[in-house]
Amino acid sequence: MVKSIIFALNIITLIMKLIGELEKIISQYFKDNLIEGSPAELYNPINYILALGGKRARPLMVLMSYNLYSDSVNDVLSLAKAIEVFHNFTLIHDDIMDKAPLRRGSDTVHIKWNENIGILSGDAMLIKAYSLLEDLSPEILKNVFLAFNKTAIEVCEGQQLDMNFETRNDVTIDEYINMITLKTSVLLGASMKVGAIAGGAEQIDSNKLYDFGKYLGLAFQLQDDYLDLYGDTEKFGKRIGGDIVANKKTFLTLKAFQKADNNELVELNNLFASSNLSIFEEENKIEKARTIFNKLGVVDCMKKEIEKYYELSLQSLASVNVAEGKKAEIRKFAESIISREV
Amino acid sequence: MVKSIIFALNIITLIMKLIGELEKIISQYFKDNLIEGSPAELYNPINYILALGGKRARPLMVLMSYNLYSDSVNDVLSLAKAIEVFHNFTLIHDDIMDKAPLRRGSDTVHIKWNENIGILSGDAMLIKAYSLLEDLSPEILKNVFLAFNKTAIEVCEGQQLDMNFETRNDVTIDEYINMITLKTSVLLGASMKVGAIAGGAEQIDSNKLYDFGKYLGLAFQLQDDYLDLYGDTEKFGKRIGGDIVANKKTFLTLKAFQKADNNELVELNNLFASSNLSIFEEENKIEKARTIFNKLGVVDCMKKEIEKYYELSLQSLASVNVAEGKKAEIRKFAESIISREV
Known part of the structure; x- marks a missing residue:
């Protein structure tokens, strides 16, 4: 009985956010939450590639999928970011392997800095992607x-x-x-x-x-x-x-x-x-x-x-x-x- | 009362394994448990560097530390391996960055194969290190x-x-x-x-x-x-x-x-x-x-x-x-x- 009332309330109160709204939330979250640390040579490339943008399709999918069950989408922004950080780690390393000079119209990390920085900041990004899961129960x-x-x-x-x-x-x-x-x-x-x-x-x-x-x-x-x-x-x-x-x-x-x-x-x-x-x-x-x-x-x-x-x-x-x-x-x-x- | 009996039993029954015993257990575990997967180009370098050996000091430390509290050391072999796999990931990538030709007297991964394989198999090793934690509660x-x-x-x-x-x-x-x-x-x-x-x-x-x-x-x-x-x-x-x-x-x-x-x-x-x-x-x-x-x-x-x-x-x-x-x-x-x- 209680369960079905809660269920009914859930149906009534769950607000499905529009794609545009979610995109704005994601964009703001990425702007407000840089990946910080020292030395700068390790962290600057990470924030550089993340700032190049992209469609943020993956974080959007995390939020939309979560939104099927809950409307407190702010609770999974860190999880959504983990996926995007992982994706961008693969981009840094793939660009080295493909010897690609450009990514989204800008210098790739290994061109702007060098290959060693590309390898190591990519590694750090993969680890940071995992770290972004730490707040989950x-x-x-x-x-x-x-x-x-x-x-x-x-x-x-x-x-x-x-x-x-x-x-x-x-x-x-x-x-x-x-x-x-x-x-x-x-x-x-x-x-x-x-x-x-x-x-x-x-x-x-x-x-x-x-x-x-x-x-x-x-x-x-x-x-x-x-x-x-x-x-x-x-x-x-x-x-x-x-x-x-x-x-x-x-x-x-x-x-x-x-x-x-x-x-x-x-x-x-x-x-x-x-x-x-x-x-x-x-x-x-x-x-x-x-x-x-x-x-x-x-x-x-x-x-x-x-x-x-x-x-x-x-x-x-x-x-x-x-x-x-x-x-x-x-x-x-x-x-x-x-x-x-x- | 019951608690103190269990505690007393623990003191009596907990067997502290000797370093030599633990080293044998680790060595056998590494031999019996390769990191398997496909394509071979990705996984062969991983098992190659792990087979080069080393002192396995880190897995030994995991087991010795665990053994202070429990003598079922087999339960943490996977955890011990995670640390060693992580350590060897850093060796592959460091060797690329340092342009090192030799590791433990053998060709480094990027020399035996190439730099791209070194970058990617290192990445895979870092992920596999995390995967080795999956059995923990x-x-x-x-x-x-x-x-x-x-x-x-x-x-x-x-x-x-x-x-x-x-x-x-x-x-x-x-x-x-x-x-x-x-x-x-x-x-x-x-x-x-x-x-x-x-x-x-x-x-x-x-x-x-x-x-x-x-x-x-x-x-x-x-x-x-x-x-x-x-x-x-x-x-x-x-x-x-x-x-x-x-x-x-x-x-x-x-x-x-x-x-x-x-x-x-x-x-x-x-x-x-x-x-x-x-x-x-x-x-x-x-x-x-x-x-x-x-x-x-x-x-x-x-x-x-x-x-x-x-x-x-x-x-x-x-x-x-x-x-x-x-x-x-x-x-x-x-x-x-x-x-x-x-």
Whole structure:
């Protein structure tokens, strides 16, 4: 009796915050809470990369997922930040490994400082991500910790697979999907999951929210691959065709190889064997790739694949045992991910 | 009444294991429990560096500390391994930063594979160190987690200070002691502390055991600095005078600069400005350093400093509220650290 009254009160009083509100809360929290410590050489790079911004999609997912169960979202800002700090640790180290000069239009950490600082401040960030979990109660900490560890090691495995694929010519589409699942999607899954755990969700539901995030993450990464070749230069904010120039094996390329007949295979092999080209030759290469991709209909295949994972994510969300009305913002978020042009 | 009987039984039945026994248990556990996973490129380097061995002093400290409170030492092997895995993560990344070709007489990870593999497998090791805490009960996990996070970030801070000192000529002895405290000693302190926490020690005692480990760690590191210049080449297993050749500012050098008169300062400055020497010149430099150090009596100062920290460690141990008889092996361990010649 008492329990059902409390339950009813919960339904009435739980206020679902809008995406825009949550984004403002997150942004303010990040501005007000730097990662402080000494020596400065260790901590400045950490706050530098965090200040470069980004969409803060992962903290938003933590808060939205938690908000399904509780409206005191301020209580999980530290948890949300842990996920973002972890994500940015991977960016610092990945940028060293990829020898990337730019991140979000600014110098990468190892360029602005040096590689040693990049390695060490990345390490410190990974530790600080764990430290941000310290305020959780022992029982919630344990479950969040398990999810966090599992995901963190998977992200490393995904990055290693990505590096392995650079020197392999026999990567299958299944292997590619597995790689991007590990490298990108599981962290979006974990963002939803830890938010749900902190909110007190049943395990079955926190797992469904994990699946929602994971599938949405796959749709997101495939959309990213698509935009790399078919995006609008101005809107996308970076050069179109970068993956093609770098001979990166994304879904588009792998699908093209799969659908090509013998003549087209020769053409594709020649195209993806070329490197160190002039800008003019690079533009030519990108155009040729687009032509053969269009001919083979790989964009349609990709759109179907994106649609497939988007549908799977929505199905997972629909099966979560929470009133449908509460899921509106999460559905809106998923839609924005899928329909984005940048 | 019941409580005091249980207490009496505990005193009677608690078996203090000998260092040799504990070392065997640790060695077997490490052999039987590799860090497994896929892809191999990520996990092989992890098991490679762990198999290079080392004294396993940190896991031994975890077990000895736990053994003050419980004799089921098998229950904390995973915790002991977490500390050793963390320590080896720092070795992989430090070796990249120091451009070190050899570790325990074998190729370092970044030489055997490459730097990217070194960075990423180090990251994976740090995460796996955390994963090894997963079996702890929620309450113990929380306290171990707090100690682990604090220590881990301090080790990073120590490494950053060490790098900063390379380009500074005004490092004080206090700053040097602070740096080696962070880089080396706090992890020995934490090894004792987490063992005590897992054993159910009162907080005041786990902190005293932390202090024991920290002070012993300082004595250990200073002994290391001493052996680098005054050790027996054959026993020490590496070249004597490496720190002098590399112009590293250890306690000996800093003390010499502190005690030198104007003429000796000129001599020291000239000595420590030289680099890229021939082997013959290097031997000459080492001999000159030894001569001036002997003249200035810095070895005596160092021995006093080592003795000071050793005494502080024994005092901390003595103040732990556990029957003195149980501490015999820990005292023996401390003695072996301080009297070692390798």
